[in-house]
Amino acid sequence: MNYEDMEFFAPGHRACAGCAAPIIVKWALKIAGPKTIVVNATGCLEVFSTPYPHTSWRLPWIHTAFENAAATASGIDAALKAIGKRDDINIIVFGGDGGTSDIGFQSLSGMAERGHNILYIMYDNEAYMNTGIQRSSSTPFGAWTSTTQVGPSKPLGKEEFKKPIADIMAAHRIPYVATANPAFLPDFKAKIQKALSIKGPKFIHTISSCTTGWRHDPSKTIEIMRLATETGIFPLWEIENGDFSKIRITYMPKQRKPVEEYLKPQGRFRHLFNEPEKIKEIQRMVDEWWARFEVKS
Amino acid sequence: MPMMMLRGNESTAYAAKLARVKVIPAYPITPSTLFPEKVSELIANGEMEAEFLPVESEHSALSAAIGAAATGVRAMTATASQGLALMHEVLFIASGMRMPIVMAIGNRALSAPVNIWADQQDTIAERDSGWIQFYAETNQEALDLTLIAFKVAENENVLLPAMMGMDAFVLTHTMEPVNVPDQKDVDEYLGEKKINYPVLDPEKPATFGAFVFPEHYMDIRYSQYIAMEHAKSVIDDAFKEFEKKFGRRYSKVSGFMTDDAEVILVTMGSITGTARETVRKLRERGEKVGLVKITVYRPFPKEELVSITRNAKVVAVVDRNVSPGFGGAIFTELVASYNKEKRKPRILDFIMGLGGRDVKIENYEQVYDIAKKAKRGKFKEINWIDVDEEAVKEVEGSI
Amino acid sequence: MKISRGATITEPGSTALEETGSWRTFRPVIRYEKCIRCMICWNFCPEPAIEKKEGENYPVANPKLIKMPVPVINYNFCKGCGICVNECPTKAIDFVREEK
Known part of the structure; x- marks a missing residue:
């Protein structure tokens, strides 16, 4: 059955104009269809979609706390098994980067290790946006956030690198791990579809622009996410059963654009343009990642 | 009704079996570890049908129990001391979401200094968490009160989680003769788990754990408070019915x-x-x-x-x-x-x-x-x- | 006022009762004579405030497309983010300041 023309996520939610999270959610649910239970970690999505007594969710949905979405989902998986309903119901978890890479990492790792039949989707807006743009382990190198302030003593913003959460999940040797980008919608949809067709724990790391925290015009959400992949900063790939040697690049940019094109339109990187060597460092890191996939001419 | 020599943790494991609990997420901690061990053994021997989830923390144990209860099945876990303290956040969520989960506690001192022996600080520290609290004097009571806890928690005028405390080692690890009730009698006492609250069901989508503004929060808290007031008479009734069925008398x-x-x-x-x-x-x-x-x-x-x-x-x-x-x-x-x-x-x-x-x-x-x-x-x-x-x-x- | 036990909500999709159109400062307006009905705007609308409708009664850029569905903006929900304006491949969506 194709449910693409159905909306399982209702309008009237309180997401900022131009937020990418609802785009991710609506497409994941259109692919999953009505026989789906959604679990949500605390975060923007949870808050803006359930302003009591109303809800945007047209599917069963549960939120318990910040760090335990994967554990809550594990209990649902077990309960469905116990009542013999496990085969025909999808369980999808949505967690932000904080609820996934940071505070929720333990329960996520546990869920993966125990082999629960759950698709975990991390929508990565690269900081704690719900509480006001504080840095997370998923904030990229060089980004301003409200806790990586930029000033004469700290010209760089975040000084550490982004935690490679999808790699870490692949290292759990779970059946399916992918990175995804809603700006590349056919690829995004195919990955959700594929993940849901596989039994066991699945993890999809999707980029999710935050117009407020990334400091860009709301109309540029898709454009900037597209640039993330076209510059090679957010590559699209998938790994099955933790076999890194068989990583599949699902979108190969013909000619990677310079990273400046991604960084420039975002206010969170504005200060970097006073530190050109830092931009070069970012470019060098991106080039290094791609070196194994690109044939040198 | 066979008499068995049981440790407190085994009493509560048998109670889980008799209550036909469907999902048991648990994490080992002294002195309650024997509970998940016994559950694992009963399942392995084919004596018990349940999903046992060996989770990676107590926080996850209770979170998974909420997930299971929200799906409409009977869920139980066990812990003690630091484990209960780690659950603190989730305890309030379980009661606030009105999930009738039952938990057996091996009452043990809280750190620091670290100490594994009997003390009721762990559960007393959670008295405001919105859970019903029972305390056993013997292993017989531990078994009986666990069954009674399900009866009360699942009552449609209550729908609150309940914990049953038994002192570390003195009960959890000490063998006592325990009258283990017949399955048939327990089935009659507890009945099939009734789905008397909305559950996670794609046929009837509901939203659990929504974001509530000052406009409604306090009234929802008040309703939870009233449910605990209702528990008072429900507990009395559950004790009476238990005495009628099993001959053992309890009172608050x-x-x-x-x-x-x-x-x-x-x-x-x-x-x-x-x-x-x-x-x-x-x-x-x-x-x-x-x-x-x-x-x-x-x-x-x-x-x-x-x-x-x-x-x-x-x-x-x-x-x-x-x-x-x-x-x-x-x-x-x-x-x-x-x-x-x-x-x-x-x-x-x-x-x-x-x-x-x-x-x-x-x-x-x-x-x-x-x-x-x-x-x-x-x-x-x-x-x-x-x-x-x-x-x-x-x-x-x-x- | 009505409350529910445990704050459980049993009216799925009920935020649709709460309109967000007043958030808008700019209004996207589809010029159907330029619209090639690719539905890219529908794909990317975060509300979603763009609905897929039967297209036979709408102006059309190319008569071959007349049987295709068209995107129709629901201004009760459109917050005016402008993603549709930015992503439209034929620049068929104008972005005009709201008159209050």
Whole structure:
């Protein structure tokens, strides 16, 4: 059955104009269809979609706390098994980067290790946006956030690198791990579809622009996410059963654009343009990642 | 009804089996580890049909239990001490979401300093979490009260989670003869789990754990408070029905030789047995002393406690917990329970048995002596029993 | 006022009762004569405030497309983010300031 023309996520939610999270959610649910239970970690999505007594969710949905979405989902998986309903119901978890890479990492790792039949989707807006743009382990190198302030003593913003959460999940040797980008919608949809067709724990790391925290015009959400992949900063790939040697690049940019094109339109990187060597460092890191996939001419 | 020699943790595991619990997420912690071990064994032997989830933390254990309960199945877990403390956040979520989960606790001291022995600080620290709290004196009680906990938690006028505490090692690890009820009787007592609340079901989508504004939050909290008030009579009914079915009698508070007692001891948990012995012994010497045991601590049996202690001259509360800056929890609440009364006995608090320190007959005799003297004149409100005052003076300067 | 036990909500999709159109400062307006009905705007609308409708009664850029569905903006929900304006491949969506 194709449910693409159905909306399982209702309008009237309180997401900022131009937020990418609802785009991710609506497409994941259109692919999953009505026989789906959604679990949500605390975060923007949870808050803006359930302003009591109303809800945007047209599917069963549960939120318990910040760090335990994967554990809550594990209990649902077990309960469905116990009542013999496990085969025909999808369980999808949505967690932000904080609820996934940071505070929720333990329960996520546990869920993966125990082999629960759950698709975990991390929508990565690269900081704690719900509480006001504080840095997370998923904030990229060089980004301003409200806790990586930029000033004469700290010209760089975040000084550490982004935690490679999808790699870490692949290292759990779970059946399916992918990175995804809603700006590349056919690829995004195919990955959700594929993940849901596989039994066991699945993890999809999707980029999710935050117009407020990334400091860009709301109309540029898709454009900037597209640039993330076209510059090679957010590559699209998938790994099955933790076999890194068989990583599949699902979108190969013909000619990677310079990273400046991604960084420039975002206010969170504005200060970097006073530190050109830092931009070069970012470019060098991106080039290094791609070196194994690109044939040198 | 076969008699079996069971440890407390096995009693609660058998209760889980008899209640036909469907999902059991648990994480090992002394002294409750034997519970998941026994569950795992019962499942492996084909004696029990349930999904056992060996989760990676207590926080996840209770979170998974919520997920299971929200899906409409009976869920149970077990923990103690630090594990319960780690669950703190999730405890409030389970009760706030009105999930009728049952949890067995091996009552143990909280760190620091780290200590694995009997103490009720862990559950007392969670008294405000919105969970019903039962406390067992014996392993028989541990089994029975766990079954009763399901009966109460799932009642449609309650729908609140319940914890059942049993003292570390003294109960959790000590073999006692336990009458294990027949499955048929338990099935009749508990019935099939009724889905009397919305569940996670794609046929009837509902949203659980929404974001609630000041406009509604307080009213939802009030409704939860009222549910706990409703639990009072539901517990009484569940006890009555249990007695009818299984012949064993329970009440929120139970008295021993209280009728003409001038001094009444109040205890909770396994230390009650020694208190009973002491009372018997003192009675032989002609002392007018009695004992009250608390079996249900939340909802607090205010009226029952007042009515059973009101004619005493002195009530000596034994607290196996302490709130630094005031005193023991049972003492505090018993004093508050007398708020509406014109006359009240003198109420004294005795902090005893923390971190597994033995509570012996001689300790209770000392309690009695202090209490008896307090009938007239000055008295000390909070009394630590069996502590080395000199050693404490040495490090703290003065007491 | 009505509350529910445990704050459970049993009216799925009910935020649709709470309109967000007043958030808008700019209004996207589809010029159907330029619209090639690719539905990219529908794909990317975060509300979603763009609905897929039967297209036969709408102006059309190319008569061959007349049987295709068209995107129709629901201004009760459109917050005016402008993603549709930015992503439209034929620049068929104008972005005009709201007159209050």
